[in-house]
Structure formats: structure tokens, C-alpha cells
Amino acid sequence: MIIVMKPEATGEEIEHLADVIREAGLQAHISRGEERTVIGAIGDEQKLQQIPFTSFAGVDSAMPIVKPYKLAGRSFRPEGTRIKIRDFVIGGDDIIVAGGPCSVEKNDSLFETARAIKASGAKLLRGGAFKPRTSPYDFAGLGEEGLQMLADAREETGLAIVTEVMDTRDVELVNRYADAFQIGTRNAQNFNLLREVGKYDKPVFLKRGMSMTVKEWLMSAEYVMSQGNKDVILVERGIRTFETSTRNTLDLCAVCVAMQETHLPVFVDPSHAAGDFRFVQQLSLAAIAGGAQGLMIEVHPVPQKAWSDGAQTLKFTKFDRLMDALRPVAEAVGKHVPSGVPAAV
């Protein structure tokens, strides 16, 4: 912690601050400059966390040095985190794509989608069985029936499945079906839920809350990791801004910052960022060019008939074209988009 004193701070005020630091068990290094005095607190900064330094007389500002995210911070694992799910690795040289409908529906569309995205090179099937909806009157997901359908689609195609869990009471249930948990934007600071998924040995796709700073997002990852589960994938899915011409604003700056600050893999969800299928390919290319390690994209056989988020959902041909367009971009940044595997006939 570095404490910068005001130019008019008195010797008594400076000494008082140094005493406060020493009482907390740290050393106080006082450097007297021509205009200002700066006090460096040396030792376990954690012990100073509750002290409101700027409310002390003579203090101008106080800056922590140590990052509050110990486990999520880059220095915890400078080589970067790789997460193995079934037959692929997230955080390595392959660009991993999760595709699928917003909601798991009571029809064949999930299975058709699974086959199609696999043939285009996706590795994960996404789909919500528990849906956070703005209106309590909207379709809220099929629950366990939807989870079973996802598991059946995995059985048929070999794709891994990722699905949202919204409630601590459902974590055990979702764990029985899914290969990875998804924590949605609305629950990104539901600390009890974060702690709960942190107790499982299963990767967590952590969407960024729609009004979250990068630091808050990483602190949410820290909540999961603090319980033992170190396999967190950060997913930038657009944030709320003053701009209303897209559903959200894709924050590629946050992707850059997250990649610098943490060792965790970073994904981009261009579908929820744009809210419009026409922009999904462009944003996907930009994300991969910028270093994101994977994408989460909404896909449905007939987006106009999707039970939720149809406007931002790609049909199969568009998804396939997107995957092809990604290949040269991935190669340009030293990565690779896995080839598709056609469904067995």
C-alpha cells in the first residue's frame, strides 16, 4: 500500500499514519519529497484492507499494490490455464466454440443443432434448461427434462455440454448432466452460487455481469476458485452502455485487460453482445483476432421459431460460414479452428 500525503500534511499527521501501519503489523517507510511525503506500507497488505486511509487527516490518496484476486491473477499461473473437457482443451492452440440454442426446446431442434455445429467444428453444445427471463411470464426453461435432452445430444454426437445454473439448489442436479456450468450475466455476482459451483470439480463459464468492471468480474472468478475449483472460463458477453443500437456493447478492451490480468481462458459471446444475428460473424472475427480463446454462439435450425433470443441466433449455414471465416484469422494469430466432424450416417 502506498499512501500519498497532502502537501500541507503536518509531521504529526504523517507520524500518526505510520503508527497506524505499524500497529497493523507492517513496516512504514516514510519518503519525504520536496512537495509531498509518501508512506510505503511493507508487509501483508491484507491486514490494511479495512482501514479507510483517505479519511485520516493529511492523506491525499491510498493505493493498494497487491491485486485483490490472488488465485485469478496472472501471477498465480503465468503460463496460463488449460482446461480439458472430454477430448479438447480450452486455453491451448485450438479455438473452442460452443454453439446451440438459447433455450433447450421440446422438439428435435437441439439434436439437429448438435449435429450441425459438430459438422462445422464446434466442440461444445450450449443450451439453457434454466432460463433467466426478464419477464416472469416468459418461458423459463424445461428444467431437468432439458438437461436430459442435452445429455442425450451429447450421447449421440460426443459434444460436451454447457448449461446455465441459476440457483444454488440446482447445482447438484446440473452437475449430474453437464460437462460445464454456465453462470449467467445476471448471476455473475450471486456470491452464494459462485461459491457453490466452486465446490465442484467441473469447469465454470462465467459470463461478465452486464454492469461489471473487469476487476469485479475477476473477483467473481476468485469466489469460485477460493472454494477449490480453479477451472473458470471468463465470457465477455457485452455490457450495458448508453448505446442502444445493439443489445449490449461488446467490450473487447475488457478481453485485452482480462488476458493481461489473469491466467484464465477468455471467451466472447457475440450473440448476447449484439442481439442481432447480422453482427455475430464480424464480432467473432474481431474477438479471435484480439486473442480470445473461444466463442459462445447461439444457433438454431429456424431462428425465427426459437423459443428465446431468435433475433441474435444464427441458422446452420451462417454458423458454418462463420467457422470457415474464423480459420484464417485464427491461423494469423497462431491458433487453429478444429475441423468439423460430419454426423455418422
Ligand code: PEP
Ligand atoms: C444465455 O447464454 O442464453 C444467456 C442468458 O446469457 P447471458 O447470461 O449472457 O445473458
Ligand code: MN
Ligand atoms: Mn440467450
